Amino acid sequence: MIKIVVCGALGRMGTAIGRLVSESPDCELVGGVDVRTGNFYGAPVVEAPRIDAFLEETKPDVLIDFTIASASVENIRAGAAHGVALVVGTTGFSPGQREEIRTAVEGHVPAVISSNYSVGVNIFWTLIRDAARRLGEGYDIEVIEAHHRYKKDAPSGTAKTILEILDEEIGPRTHLHGREGMVERGDEIGVHVIRGGDIVGDHSVLFAGNYEVLELSHRAYDRAVFASGAVRAAVWVPGRKPGIYGMGDVLGLS
Numbered sequence: 001m002i003k004i005v006v007c008g009a010l011g012r013m014g015t016a017i018g019r020l021v022s023e024s025p026d027c028e029l030v031g032g033v034d035v036r037t038g039n040f041y042g043a044p045v046v047e048a049p050r051i052d053a054f055l056e057e058t059k060p061d062v063l064i065d066f067t068i069a070s071a072s073v074e075n076i077r078a079g080a081a082h083g084v085a086l087v088v089g090t091t092g093f094s095p096g097q098r099e100e101i102r103t104a105v106e107g108h109v110p111a112v113i114s115s116n117y118s119v120g121v122n123i124f125w126t127l128i129r130d131a132a133r134r135l136g137e138g139y140d141i142e143v144i145e146a147h148h149r150y151k152k153d154a155p156s157g158t159a160k161t162i163l164e165i166l167d168e169e170i171g172p173r174t175h176l177h178g179r180e181g182m183v184e185r186g187d188e189i190g191v192h193v194i195r196g197g198d199i200v201g202d203h204s205v206l207f208a209g210n211y212e213v214l215e216l217s218h219r220a221y222d223r224a225v226f227a228s229g230a231v232r233a234a235v236w237v238p239g240r241k242p243g244i245y246g247m248g249d250v251l252g253l254s
């Protein structure tokens with residue numbers, strides 16, 4: 001039985017993850033961490049400043065973190081210091097924060113860190129890579145993403161991963177965030193962000209050539225798709241060698 005603590009327990013993603021963990025025959029939900037105390041599917045939720053003491057008390061196998069970047073760095077540090085394997089779905093990290101995470105994790109604990117835990121999105125990234133490799137020359141590329149009105153980081157972490165894949169396959173191009181006025185198109189990648197309502201997560205990549213357009217897209221209808229992937233990663237990661245893994249490793253795609 002894999003003992004799990006969820007950071008961001010009382011948020012929308014944390015609640016979805018907690019429900020699946022509590023229902024899983026392979027997992028035990030031992031508690032949560034958030035900005036306030038509460039109850040979490042029968043397990044206690046403690047305030048973030050108590051995370052070290054809570055990890056010492058509960059001795060979980062895995063810490064799952066879906067919070068905000070600044071809080072996530074502290075949670076990762078605490079988990080690594082207590083020898084707890086990590087599953088991190090928080091996005092919006094700065095380069096400096098990414099380096100802090102790498103230092104905390106490497107040589108200490110195994111950690112799955114991904115901007116998206118959907119199985120479909122990870123296949124989507126594989127298809128984008130293949131398309132970019134074949135269509136990189138002679139096709140204009142546009143990236144469009146949409147999320148709910150409360151999402152703070154833009155573009156999304158998933159869109160940033162798409163841009164990283166495109167840069168790896170076709171070479172670095174300027175990322176032009178939106179267009180306005182008299183703007184002549186060059187070889188840039190257009191990046192367009194939509195925020196509104198309760199959109200869970202939509203991502204599309206357009207490869208536009210003369211006389212044809214190829215569009216690859218993924219749409220999430222419920223946060224459960226991300227939560228189920230995170231729980232799948234939490235079952236996979238205990239006992240792995242210390243280091244940073246991606247969801248592609250969990251799914252056998254890497």
